[in-house]
Amino acid sequence: MTSHDLKSILAEEMARVIPGEDGKRRSKFDYLLPGFGERIHPSGRKSYVLQRTMGGKQRLITIGDAAILSERIAKDVARRLILRIELGQNPADTKQRGKRTPTYAAFLQSYWELVEPTWKPSTREIHGIYRRTHLDHAFAGKFLDEISHADAVRWHAGLTRSAGPGAANRAMEILKAMFGKAEAWGYLPEHSNPFRDVKRNRGRKIERFLSGEEMARLGRELLSHRDEKPLEVAAISLLALTGCRRGEILNLTWGQVQGRKLKLSDSKTGPRIVWLGFEARAVLDFLPRGRKDERVFAFDVQPASALDWFWRKLRSEADLRDVRLHDLRHNYASLAARSSETLPMIGSLLGHSDIRSTARYLHLCDQELLRQATVVGQKLESVIEGE
Template sequence: MNARTLSDIVALELATANLPAADARPAHAGRLTQWASELPGFGVRSYASGRRIYVVQARMDARTRTVTIGDARVISRVQALDVARRVLVRAQIGENPADTLMSTRRVPRFDAFLSEFWDKVSPRWKPSTLDRNIYYRRHLERGFARRFLDKIEPADVSHWFAGLSARSGPAAANRSLQLLGEVFNKADAWGVIPANSNPCTQIRRNPTRKHECMLSDAEFSRFGSALADLRVSAPMEADAIRLIALTGCRKGEICGLDWSEVRGRRLLLHDAKTGPRTVWLGKAAAELLERMPRHANLSSVFWIADKPLTVARLDGAFRRARLAAGLAHVRMHDLRHSFASHAAAMSETLPMISKLLGHSSVKMTARYAHLSDDAAIEDNERIGRLISKLMELPGERTTRDFRRYVRE
């Protein structure tokens, strides 16, 4: 054991060392090694060809061993110095520097592992998930691309997360943090980093504001009028939005709806958010689909200019409709909330509402799995008729005004 004390080793680990200016001299005859005075045993070796490599030298088993760290064109001086410090510390406690260096090199840089993670994991994602994660991946790359996985600490993640929250907003930061956590979870599962060393687990996400809005009867009436006007210039988008209101489906489920999934009075959604599910159609929803024109070369129910209707285009159309109706605060997902709220107002049970909306919950699934399809189609029929009537008739109406209509 070297006589250097533990405090000296800690000081070396924390030191910021710079190689002398001589290590940057031009190529020369033969081979020259310049040793850094700040960290004995660490140096840069220059060759006549101009090639430069970082090396570390340590005494082991009664002889001096010199190990190459890496090419100066590939690894930075700071990174090489960090590796050298760890090698020298382990050499002093009896570990072989060559073995230590191999172990150190086994941990990849973040950008390299992120690419491996993407190649292996992303093929299993839904298209919408892939599109979303591609957007958030750039935040990860900008923050950690050239860092080694095992050198990213919770403090680093916390600093990155705070900056991202300020620049891109709390929601984007939360989703980026979730993706980063998944990357480190895989690194842990694949044995790339030490077990239970995910630096994201200690980071608290930004609080999010719950935004749930139920359209009133008068608002549904105004929105229905706006949809009727929208249908003149954008019939596909208007009908897609109306179908969302009548069924409580998600916008991605409707944009991706295929004619093969339309089976009479039901939709058999193969790629819904929570997995395959059945959506029962009321009379208004079924009639809407019956009058939809079919494309000669596309199987998509909703299409624009020989291409399936995109969520982005649907969002734009919805924005025009809600602004025209004076409902600037309403999101498209609020149509789904309104569907559920009207169901609750009509005394439907929570399990039945969960089935109508296709929610995913172990507890809820256990409670509503026994419900019959006949009951589901009957309830969807009644709710769809109510919402359809609200959107068709102008004026200040109340749910009570439509009780007789719904019960017919």
């Protein structure tokens, strides 16, 4: 008999199915990690368990739902529990703790199921991407109360290096809110949120405004592509003429286009009205109108990808290589500021919910006031000298 045959026989023997006390639940145990197994419930649901003989009694500790935890993570948790038992920790306390404090993965799933329905559709979409990309396996195998401030700092620093400062900040805010709920719901003691004092990466305050000559170049390039790329040209034109965010334009439906206004139901700050100038309305009139529930910009591929690709090509042709698509929003605000619009009015045009978000354009308002004051001063001086 070869070692391979012996291993197969041992596997079949150790990975046996044992009926539960009620004759319905079954447990299948692993031969490589003694005591670790999978419990199969009558409903078909599966959970990972750890069975140990402690204090003369056989105990079964539930690790977590197999639909949430991978086998690798569940085994990591089992090894941690075995180590605690071998170090002499009270088995009853360990079992109670396992019931009282969920694993990170289990709580993330529960939190998502409870909170996700309260988010806006755009928030659900973005948070879902962050969860799949950065959160699901962030603290594999750890119980919620095992995650320390140092763990949070190291995770944030690592994510900053791999995904960038902005993505790390956004992902951290999601977890900060989640651990806040863990406190509020009694899973963690008050003031124990490990993300509370983690410093955010400093954002780059890039304010790139276009000169008149640059805007003219951009306009000429847009016009040259209108027949070839009508949707891309129309979308970018609307961004420049309304100051809207990219998502607000790409998710726009024809039912939200109402005369000289856009009635947005899902913007970053909630529902809002965007008023259209004659030029912006003319851009929409150039497109064939669809049904109310149809998107204005129905691209054949992912809308964001189509627009980003065209923008990179367009800004290269217009010699605007350092201009981001979002800078068109800043440029719209700067034009409003230099036209002597008040900060509250600029905030209303941009859909800001907090005047502090609009305050970045204060210096442009000041420049215009200074220019007007200079003009008034020169007129007064000419009057005085003429007397």
